[in-house]
Amino acid sequence: GESVGLHLPTLSVQEGDNSIINCAYSNSASDYFIWYKQESGKGPQFIIDIRSNMDKRQGQRVTVLLNKTVKHLSLQIAATQPGDSAVYFCAGANTGNQFYFGTGTSLTVIP
Amino acid sequence: EAGVAQSPRYKIIEKRQSVAFWCNPISGHATLYWYQQILGQGPKLLIQFQNNGVVDDSQLPKDRFSAERLKGVDSTLKIQPAKLEDSAVYLCASSWAGGSYGYTFGSGTRLTVV
Numbered sequence: 001g002e003s004v005g006l007h008l009p010t011l012s013v014q015e016g017d018n019s020i021i022n023c024a025y026s027n028s029a030s031d032y033f034i035w036y037k038q039e040s041g042k043g044p045q046f047i048i049d050i051r052s053n054m055d056k057r058q059g060q061r062v063t064v065l066l067n068k069t070v071k072h073l074s075l076q077i078a079a080t081q082p083g084d085s086a087v088y089f090c091a092g093a094n095t096g097n098q099f100y101f102g103t104g105t106s107l108t109v110i111p
Numbered sequence: 112e113a114g115v116a117q118s119p120r121y122k123i124i125e126k127r128q129s130v131a132f133w134c135n136p137i138s139g140h141a142t143l144y145w146y147q148q149i150l151g152q153g154p155k156l157l158i159q160f161q162n163n164g165v166v167d168d169s170q171l172p173k174d175r176f177s178a179e180r181l182k183g184v185d186s187t188l189k190i191q192p193a194k195l196e197d198s199a200v201y202l203c204a205s206s207w208a209g210g211s212y213g214y215t216f217g218s219g220t221r222l223t224v225v
Contacts (some may be wrong), residue, residue: 043217
């Protein structure tokens with residue numbers, strides 16, 4: 001079945017530095033991926049998405065890179081701020097448009 | 112627009128008791144999902160509805176879990192009887208396009224079974 005996994009369960013960065021969170025997926029047929037941010041006591045919140053016909057997509061302070069050859073995607077956060085502290089999940093969609101989530105990376109921003 | 116509403120926010124029950132969770136999706140969203148998120152893990156899909164019909168319930172433990180969306184709007188998820196391992200956050204999500212542009216999640220119901 002489908003699976004996605006994040007490479008590091010925790011990540012600590014200094015405020016102002018850039019953060020990179022990595023994720024690997026197993027299903028070559030997945031054609032749509034989303035990064036979600038989950039703060040304590042809240043549901044996952046959409047950050048940025050990317051489809052398999054792209055290898056890079058940029059948002060406000062965030063960039064997602066997709067490498068289909070090695071089935072890997074990453075989330076880059078520029079100038080990380082304390083408000084970015086949260087758990088980040090990558091999720092891949094199967095052909096039924098159901099999303100499968102990884103285990104999450106907990107990002108801590110050090111002031 | 113109003114978000115996905117879920118209630119209650121928290122629930123503590125004893126094992127073997129029953130419990131129900133309620134979800135009201137974003138207006139106009141035809142697709143509704145229930146996810147289970149165990150502490151320290153990512154959300155796991157339990158069931159997907161399209162309007163009032165079940166699209167996929169293959170991961171729903173049907174011996175104890177049930178869900179319905181009778182009028183194609185709000186939905187309830189029930190557990191009867193609850194087990195200790197059911198302790199988790201139950202998340203509801205909805206989408207207008209069957210998930211092809213992602214979901215919007217509610218804040219979830221945190222269930223503790225003691």
